[in-house]
Amino acid sequence: MAVLSILTAPDARLKEPARPVERIDERVLALVDAMLETMYDAPGIGLAAPQVGVGLRVFVADVSAKEEPPSPLVLINPAIVWRSEELVVAEEGCLSLPEHYGEVTRPAEVVMRHRDREGSLREIRAAGLLARCLQHEQDHLDGILFIDHLSMLRRNMILRKLAKARRQSRA
Numbered sequence: 001m002a003v004l005s006i007l008t009a010p011d012a013r014l015k016e017p018a019r020p021v022e023r024i025d026e027r028v029l030a031l032v033d034a035m036l037e038t039m040y041d042a043p044g045i046g047l048a049a050p051q052v053g054v055g056l057r058v059f060v061a062d063v064s065a066k067e068e069p070p071s072p073l074v075l076i077n078p079a080i081v082w083r084s085e086e087l088v089v090a091e092e093g094c095l096s097l098p099e100h101y102g103e104v105t106r107p108a109e110v111v112m113r114h115r116d117r118e119g120s121l122r123e124i125r126a127a128g129l130l131a132r133c134l135q136h137e138q139d140h141l142d143g144i145l146f147i148d149h150l151s152m153l154r155r156n157m158i159l160r161k162l163a164k165a166r167r168q169s170r171a
């Protein structure tokens with residue numbers, strides 16, 4: 001199993017909506033395993049397939065604290081089926097936007113329906129960090145980054161810095 005390389009913005013592949021998984025076959029399971037390994041290696045609390053250049057509606061997450069045992073979640077073809085009216089603001093980061101953070105307003109709680117790696121239909125009711133993580137990763141499947149929730153000024157500033165950092169790392 002290999003750690004995959006994570007795309008960083010600006011990259012057109014991060015802006016493309018992903019397509020549904022038609023069949024949970026060995027290829028999809030191998031992708032999920034590699035994504036989990038990549039997320040833990042980064043380390044991060046969530047990773048969506050488009051971030052590793054795969055346009056499928058799949059993401060992995062684990063919001064357990066360092067001292068807790070790992071609790072990996074695998075979400076295939078996820079959909080948010082309920083959102084709370086209550087909104088909360090919190091700072092977010094993203095493995096595809098390294099070293100940049102921003103305050104994002106999102107529903108405080110959500111219910112997400114998805115298939116797990118065995119193909120069973122499941123629902124998660126989430127609040128707090130998990131609710132935020134699930135919504136952030138779901139956004140990735142629609143080509144949306146957390147900076148798309150910020151002002152255009154702030155978004156462009158972050159994208160300019162990332163483009164500059166990339167030019168310097170190539171030089």
Ligand SMILES: [Zn+2]
Nearest residue numbers: 093094095096
């Ligand atoms: Zn992200």
